[in-house]
Amino acid sequence: MATTTPSLLKRITPQLIILAVVLGLNLLVFPDFFDVSFRNGRIFGNLVDVFNRGAPVALLCIGMTLVIATKGIDLSVGAVMAIAGATAASLVTDGHGWGTALIGALATGALCGAWNGVLVAVLRIQPIVATLVLMVAGRGIAQLITEGTILTFNNEGLIRLGAGTVLGIPTPIVIWLALGTLATLAVRRTALGMLIEAIGVNEASSRLAGINSRVLLICVYLASGLCAALAGVIVAADIKGADANNAGLWLELDAILAVVIGGNSLLGGRFSIVASLIGALIIQSVNSVILLSGMPPEFNLVIKAILILAILVIQSPKIGHLIYMLRASGPESLPERARPSAAPKEDAP
Amino acid sequence: MRHRRKMQDQPPLLHASGISKFFPGAVALDEVELKLYPGEVHALLGENGAGKSTLIKCLTGAYRRDGGVIRLAGEEVDPKSTADAQGLGIGTVYQEVNLLPNLTVAENLYMGRQPTRLGLVNRRAMNRAAAEVLEGYGLHIDPGEPLTSFSVAVQQVVAIARAVALSGKVLILDEPTASLDRDEVDLLFGVIRQLKERGLSIVFITHFLDQVFEISDRATVLRNGRVVGERLLAEVSQHDIITLMLGRQLEARVAEKKGGKPGELLLQVNDLAKRGMIEPFSLNLHRGEVVGLAGLLGSGRTETANLLFGAVQADQGKLLLEGRETRITNPREAIAHRFALCPEDRKTDGIVGDLSVRDNIILALQARQGWMRPIPRSKVNEIAEHYVKALDIRLASLDMPIRLLSGGNQQKALLARWLATEPEFLILDEPTRGIDVGAHAEIIALIERLRENGMALLVASSELEELVAYSTRVVVLRDRRQVRELTGDEITADNIVHAIADEQKGAA
Numbered sequence: 001m002a003t004t005t006p007s008l009l010k011r012i013t014p015q016l017i018i019l020a021v022v023l024g025l026n027l028l029v030f031p032d033f034f035d036v037s038f039r040n041g042r043i044f045g046n047l048v049d050v051f052n053r054g055a056p057v058a059l060l061c062i063g064m065t066l067v068i069a070t071k072g073i074d075l076s077v078g079a080v081m082a083i084a085g086a087t088a089a090s091l092v093t094d095g096h097g098w099g100t101a102l103i104g105a106l107a108t109g110a111l112c113g114a115w116n117g118v119l120v121a122v123l124r125i126q127p128i129v130a131t132l133v134l135m136v137a138g139r140g141i142a143q144l145i146t147e148g149t150i151l152t153f154n155n156e157g158l159i160r161l162g163a164g165t166v167l168g169i170p171t172p173i174v175i176w177l178a179l180g181t182l183a184t185l186a187v188r189r190t191a192l193g194m195l196i197e198a199i200g201v202n203e204a205s206s207r208l209a210g211i212n213s214r215v216l217l218i219c220v221y222l223a224s225g226l227c228a229a230l231a232g233v234i235v236a237a238d239i240k241g242a243d244a245n246n247a248g249l250w251l252e253l254d255a256i257l258a259v260v261i262g263g264n265s266l267l268g269g270r271f272s273i274v275a276s277l278i279g280a281l282i283i284q285s286v287n288s289v290i291l292l293s294g295m296p297p298e299f300n301l302v303i304k305a306i307l308i309l310a311i312l313v314i315q316s317p318k319i320g321h322l323i324y325m326l327r328a329s330g331p332e333s334l335p336e337r338a339r340p341s342a343a344p345k346e347d348a349p
Numbered sequence: 350m351r352h353r354r355k356m357q358d359q360p361p362l363l364h365a366s367g368i369s370k371f372f373p374g375a376v377a378l379d380e381v382e383l384k385l386y387p388g389e390v391h392a393l394l395g396e397n398g399a400g401k402s403t404l405i406k407c408l409t410g411a412y413r414r415d416g417g418v419i420r421l422a423g424e425e426v427d428p429k430s431t432a433d434a435q436g437l438g439i440g441t442v443y444q445e446v447n448l449l450p451n452l453t454v455a456e457n458l459y460m461g462r463q464p465t466r467l468g469l470v471n472r473r474a475m476n477r478a479a480a481e482v483l484e485g486y487g488l489h490i491d492p493g494e495p496l497t498s499f500s501v502a503v504q505q506v507v508a509i510a511r512a513v514a515l516s517g518k519v520l521i522l523d524e525p526t527a528s529l530d531r532d533e534v535d536l537l538f539g540v541i542r543q544l545k546e547r548g549l550s551i552v553f554i555t556h557f558l559d560q561v562f563e564i565s566d567r568a569t570v571l572r573n574g575r576v577v578g579e580r581l582l583a584e585v586s587q588h589d590i591i592t593l594m595l596g597r598q599l600e601a602r603v604a605e606k607k608g609g610k611p612g613e614l615l616l617q618v619n620d621l622a623k624r625g626m627i628e629p630f631s632l633n634l635h636r637g638e639v640v641g642l643a644g645l646l647g648s649g650r651t652e653t654a655n656l657l658f659g660a661v662q663a664d665q666g667k668l669l670l671e672g673r674e675t676r677i678t679n680p681r682e683a684i685a686h687r688f689a690l691c692p693e694d695r696k697t698d699g700i701v702g703d704l705s706v707r708d709n710i711i712l713a714l715q716a717r718q719g720w721m722r723p724i725p726r727s728k729v730n731e732i733a734e735h736y737v738k739a740l741d742i743r744l745a746s747l748d749m750p751i752r753l754l755s756g757g758n759q760q761k762a763l764l765a766r767w768l769a770t771e772p773e774f775l776i777l778d779e780p781t782r783g784i785d786v787g788a789h790a791e792i793i794a795l796i797e798r799l800r801e802n803g804m805a806l807l808v809a810s811s812e813l814e815e816l817v818a819y820s821t822r823v824v825v826l827r828d829r830r831q832v833r834e835l836t837g838d839e840i841t842a843d844n845i846v847h848a849i850a851d852e853q854k855g856a857a
Contacts, residue, residue, distance in 0.1 A: 189723065190720050190721060190722075190723050191715045191718070191719075191720045191721075191722075191723040191724070192720045194704070194708055194711075194712075194715065195715070195716065195720055197701075197703075197704060197708075198701045198704060198708070198712060201701045201702055201703045201704055202697070202700070202701045202702060204697055204698050205697070205698055205699055205700060205701050206701065206712070206716075207660075207679075207680060208658075208660060208680050208690060208692060208698055208699075209680075209684075209701075209712045209713040209716055209766065210680055210681045210683075210684040210713050210716035210717055211681075211712075211716045212681055212716075216720075269703040269704070270703060270704075
């Protein structure tokens with residue numbers, strides 16, 4: 001059930017346009033924005049930074065897209081990042097290799113996701129409440145793992161996951177692009193995508209049609225936990241330490257926002273991971289505009305809010321309908337009340 | 350009797366005539382007439398989907414009617430909203446009490462018109478007045494207590510008291526007794542009788558025929574959006590009313606010769622039951638056989654279908670598939686054994702509204718194959734196009750969301766979903782409900798064709814002619830129990846009505 005290329009392109013056009021506009025704003029405030037240079041065996045540039053800094057939210061929104069497609073939500077991803085970062089840090093400081101640390105962190109993330117999944121799919125707790133539990137408890141668990149300190153490490157292998165490069169490209173970029181591609185293929189080259197969408201639209205019908213909604217729901221939350229764990233490891237590796245209090249703080253909201261900007265409905269159903277990933281890039285580009293414009297930092301959050309609001313207004317169904325009417329139809333086919341008061345120019349050349 | 354004659358001499362208090370309501374692709378009400386005389390309890394009867402609630406919604410302004418005139422005490426009225434209707438004198442009390450459970454009884458009674466003193470709510474006066482009003486209804490309770498501390502019956506009476514105080518001419522009770530026990534019903538009926546004495550017109554909607562005969566003076570029976578009869582209940586029997594509700598052709602139509610002999614035994618159901626839902630149910634089903642499930646609403650038709658499909662789990666009894674005992678605990682297992690169920694409620698249990706018609710058709714087959722083995726796009730198109738053509742599903746494109754199709758086409762797409770899984774045992778629960786006449790005939794013809802091809806079918810339906818037309822056997826249910834099995838020449842609408850009604854009498 002692969003989405004064909006033309007229909008995918010059509011689906012993500014609005015997101016691409018918004019991204020282009022926000023990147024244009026970047027260029028406006030910082031003329032060298034698109035310059036990319038190659039130094040010391042890696043690429044540098046502001047655009048590269050957008051992709052690199054956007055990695056955690058991009059990773060989170062892959063799992064979040066799937067969860068939201070089932071009509072759920074995962075508020076715990078920020079806290080799971082902290083837990084996974086703490087797990088990786090504590091494993092390397094205990095002398096384990098970076099491979100063990102990564103696997104340990106991912107396993108912890110999977111466990112957290114499975115916990116959410118069981119609460120939602122088996123105990124039938126509303127997703128927002130079920131994941132709220134881990135959102136609150138998760139930071140506490142992370143603090144227990146780090147024993148209340150910022151657990152620093154200098155394991156080269158682990159640090160490379162956040163600050164290293166692969167063929168000159170920063171590792172986080174490679175990781176989220178790879179995982180995004182993998183996830184897209186996994187849902188679209190198999191029937192998973194359709195089954196997830198079916199559950200999100202109508203779980204009762206899906207169950208009667210023979211879909212194992214319980215297992216599928218658990219898997220979706222588990223995937224979200226895994227994505228969060230990977231994001232957590234990258235953030236920890238980047239600062240060479242696990243900060244239980246601040247790692248991934250509020251990032252669940254950015255991830256949800258990325259999914260929404262990606263045009264996915266919070267009511268579940270049809271979804272596009274690619275569109276969500278572009279949404280994540282849009283958010284990071286907005287951050288970049290604010291940074292590059294050199295405005296006093298105290299303006300940051302307000303300006304970000306205004307830009308996001310503008311994006312959501314443009315995407316709202318009302319505005320979309322208006323654009324559709326203005327574009328798809330000359331004055332002749334506009335409904336009576338929308339028609340300009342001037343006489344219709346039927347015999348215009 | 351004298352009292353009733355007197356009623357008829359008076360002009361009706363509420364007279365709705367020619368009420369029509371159209372929904373996309375369906376006529377919900379077709380020139381319906383309803384006459385309510387002052388001081389009468391008027392039962393509004395009909396199976397699900399007959400148009401009772403649509404009619405009520407048109408009368409109370411919840412829906413805008415597409416045609417017809419409503420006269421209240423001779424004056425033409427046009428309620429535009431429920432508040433509007435309330436102001437005119439038409440009050441409604443729904444099955445789920447629409448009061449505010451966290452407030453006190455008195456607050457609920459006087460919400461929006463509390464007695465005030467110096468601009469503040471005068472609680473004392475309000476409680477006193479509420480207590481007085483409720484005592485008038487024979488309720489001696491403290492109106493200062495929160496509503497939730499009382500039983501549903503008391504809450505119903507409070508809702509009625511509020512509706513009467515606000516409206517006071519016509520009171521519509523929509524299934525008020527659905528969740529009441531016998532004592533509570535008596536309490537409610539006491540209140541209804543009292544209101545009747547005061548000259549109110551009361552519309553009583555219920556599925557319990559015994560209660561209809563106990564409290565009502567007159568009944569209007571709806572079927573498929575039309576009035577099929579208005580009767581003085583003193584002059585008719587329950588049997589007559591059931592006949593009207595279910596409908597039947599006058600000449601006893603014997604089942605047409607059904608070509609082909611039933612094949613080998615496919616399914617043996619031995620005393621399958623679920624406590625509180627369906628009594629032990631037994632059935633032997635052969636290939637090439639259509640067994641009809643008949644019974645009034647709430648008789649256990651849907652429950653039986655769900656039980657066999659594993660949508661609800663049996664807690665006793667056995668199921669043998671081709672002689673081998675088989676446990677089915679969920680729909681997935683049923684589908685693996687080549688069972689299929691087209692559910693009664695198409696919207697909530699059938700279609701996946703936002704997905705395309707294509708995805709909806711392929712869903713069950715894909716779910717059975719598992720997510721690892723996606724059905725190739727070309728194969729999907731082939732299957733979908735095959736069934737669109739075979740079942741004559743009318744659509745603009747396979748890519749359009751299924752919710753945009755008409756009811757009949759949605760139903761056919763759901764049938765396509767299940768036929769694509771090539772089932773051996775197909776359960777259809779109300780396959781023709783709410784669909785247009787053309788699609789109706791096609792689905793009946795399809796059932797016939799599937800049977801001839803050797804499929805075993807179980808069809809639950811409230812349409813008697815339909816059951817007679819396609820069933821090789823009919824099982825009649827009442828009160829969640831199997832009461833009769835009709836075979837061969839016995840299968841007539843008349844006999845089915847008798848089987849349902851005799852038992853009904855037995856229970857009264």
